[in-house]
Amino acid sequence: MSHHFARLLALILACLMPLAPVFAGAWLQQKGQGFSATSLTLRRDLAAIKGLDAEQRIPAEFGYYGEYGLHRRWTVGVDLNLSRGSSAHALLFVRHPLPRLGPANTAVELALGLNQSSAVWAPMQRLTLSYGRGFDTWWRDRPLSGWVALDLGHEWRSKGLEQTWKLDATFGLNRPGKLAPLLQVETSKTAGASLSVAVTPSLRVPLARHFGKDAPELVIGLQHKQTETRSLGIKLAIWHRF
Template sequence: MCHQFARLLALIFACLMPLAPVFAGAWLQQEGQGFSATSLTLRRDLAAVRGLSPVQRIPAEFGYYGEYGLHARWTVGVDLNVSRGRSAHALLFARRPLPQLGRANTAVELALGLNQSSEVWAPMQRVTLSYGRGFDTRWRDRALSGWIALDLGHEWRSKGREQTWKLDATVGLNRPGKLAPLLQVETSKTAGAAVSVAVTPSLRVPLARRFGQDAPELVIGFQHKRAETRSLGVKLAIWHRF
C-alpha cells in the first residue's frame, strides 16, 4: 500500500495544467453555484466473505455533502455523516483559497459542528489543507484530462479528547456526458488506534446526457477498507451541480 501511495504522490507532480474538477477541496465553487453529493456505503467483513469466520454486522454508512459559492473567495457548506450504531457528525464549513503553488490550487477549510460517539453528542472541529491540480495527457493516441487532489485534515472530536489525522487522495477523469473513472484513497490515524485505509475505485455514470457537464451523476464504487477489521463494500452516490 505504501508503494502504491508513493506512486500516486509522484503522479501529482507530473500533471501538466490546472483544470477544475466536479468536486475537490482545492477548488472553490463559483459565486451563486453549488454542488451536492449524497452517498450510501454497505460493507461486509472480509473474513466472513471468505467463509473464515461468522458474518460480522458492519453498519451502513450514510453521507451528505453540499457546498455553495457564497463569494468569489468563499465557499460554504455542510458535511453530514452517520454510521448507525457507531458514530456520526454534523459540520458547517467555510473554505478560502491560498496562494497558488505553480499551476496547482491550494485552499484552507475550517469546519465546526458536533460529533456523536457512544450516543453522546459533543463539539467537533476540523481544519483541512487542500491541494489540487488538473492534467491533460494522451493515452493510446487519445486525449485525456482530469484532476488529482490531496486533502490533509486534522479533527478534534468529543471536546478534543479524540484527535484524528486524515490524508485523502482523489484521481478522476473529465468526460462530460460519458462514463468516467474515479479513484479515492482515504487514510486516517486516531491516537491509540491503528491506521485506517480505504481504497475505492468508482465509475461516474451520467443520468441525463442532455444536460451535458451539469448532468446529475450516479457514482458506483467498490471499496476495500482496513480498519478494526478488513471489509469489502459497495458505495453508491448521487452527484449534482446546481
C-alpha cells in the first residue's frame, strides 16, 4: 500500500464520528429482506471538456448490486460491473458479522467470481472488512440522523496476477421520503498503477413518497475521478429495498 494511500486511510479514520445503519457494508440485511442498486456513470476526460483533446472519451460504466438476508447472520448477494470496452466483473458474495466495536458494526465479506480484461475472463476473488456507525443528534431544534460506512478490500484478479487494495467511505443522512445528501469516496491502488480516487457528492430523491422509508430512490451524483487522467462524470442510480 503506497504512502499516499496510507495517508488517505488515516485521514478518513480521523474523520469518523459516532454515526445509523442504512444497508450493506457493516450491516446485514434482515432475514427475508433485500436491497438493490442499478447505476450508470458517464464520464468525460477533463482535457476534452476544456477543448484540449476532443477525442478523449471515458467509457460508460454500468453496475448492478443486489443483496438478500438469507439468515439473520448471513447476507448473500451479487455484484456486477461493466465498463464498456475496458473491463468487467461478475461476483457472488456472502457477508457475516464480526464482533461489535462499541457502538460500531463490523463485518467480513467474501466474493468469488470472474473478471474480464482484454476480452479474456479469469477467476476473481475479493475479501472485504467493513466498519459502520450511525448517529442521532439535533440541528436547529430538529432531529438529524445519518451514517458512515468504511470498507477496506483486497481483490485478486486474473488468477491473482493483478492485486488491488480498495478503501471506500460513504457518508449520508437519513431523511425518509425527503431529499437526502450522500457523499462517496472510492480509492484503489493496483500494483504498478497510479492511485485512483473518485469523489461523488450525490442527492437521494424519493420516487414514491407514499412508500415512506421503503420508497425507491433516484440517486444523482457528480463524480470527479483521478487516475492516470482526470475525468468528470454524472452518476445515476436507482435504489430499491424489497
